[in-house]
Amino acid sequence: MSKVIETILSAKSVQASKEEIQALAHQWEAIQQLKQSFQQAELDDRDIAMTHDLRGVYHD
Numbered sequence: 001m002s003k004v005i006e007t008i009l010s011a012k013s014v015q016a017s018k019e020e021i022q023a024l025a026h027q028w029e030a031i032q033q034l035k036q037s038f039q040q041a042e043l044d045d046r047d048i049a050m051t052h053d054l055r056g057v058y059h060d
Helices: 002-011 018-039 043-047
Strands: none
Touching: 002 018
16 A cells, blocks of 8 residues: 555655655555444444544544
């Protein structure tokens, strides 16, 4: 996945360090896992909204 991300960023003339690319790959994998869980969720559970906050975990 890191190579794909690196290729996409390079095509858009975006420079990123190896660490940034690894972080993006990790986030993408986490999003895919959440997406899979969401697709298997019961209909009543799908009204929950989720946002991504770069500051870290937020508990309301």
